[in-house]
Amino acid sequence: MKLNSSAFAHNAMIPATYTCEGHDLSPPLEWSTPPNGTKSLVLVVEDPDAPDPAAPQRIWVHWLLYNLPPRACSLAQGVAEKDLPAGTLCGRNDWQRTAYGxxxxxxxxxxxxxxxxxxxxxxxxxxxxxxxxxxxxxxxxVIAEAELIGRYQKQH
Incomplete structure (x- = not known):
């Protein structure tokens, strides 16, 4: 299984649109077909460098989605909870919200x-x-996993 975004390459900088300095939109994500036997998908977006990459103290969770249907193969940019694939449920991030942060x-x-x-x-x-x-x-x-890493540093 592979996970990609049209907004940034693996290990590249995340555009400001997808951050608190921009519109705070979730990035577009696409993935390849999961293996046979997949009943659901889980998406976790997290930052292991919080609060300071030089001295990380915790993993900060930005987005949790689960029970995505195995036939789903993408999430649109800025997808709203009501527009998630049918059956998808949301977890709580570290801002105590269910939406992308x-x-x-x-x-x-x-x-x-x-x-x-x-x-x-x-x-x-x-x-x-x-x-x-x-x-x-x-x-x-878990029968398969894929990972996409983006990087970001505040500009201001």
Whole structure:
């Protein structure tokens, strides 16, 4: 499985449009067909460099989606919750929101990991789980994964 964005290449800079300095839109994402046996997909967008890449203290979660249908192969730029593929559920990010929250690093150039997981089950409604709660439910059910890393440093 491969995960790509038409907005930025792997390990390249994320355009400001997708950050707190721009329109804070989710980037367009596309992926290849998941393996046979995939019942659902999970998308996690996180920053392991918070708050300072020179001394990271935590992983900051920007977006959590789960139960994306296996036939889905993309998410449009700035996709609204109501426009997500049918059956997709949202987790809670570290701003305590279910919507995408773009890069907004306080200091330095951070890495933003966009991770797509193919699961052999469809998860129950976890009622806006945190990353830890979602990972617990995924344990033992990941059959493939893909990763796209973008980088961002505030311009102002």
């Amino acid at each position: 773009g890069p907004c690093p306080p200091i330095g150039c951070h890495r933003y990991f966009h991770k797509l997981y193919a699961l052999d089950i469809r998860l129950p409604d976890l009622h806006h789980p945190t990353r830890a709660e979602l990972q617990q439910e995924m344990k033992g059910h």
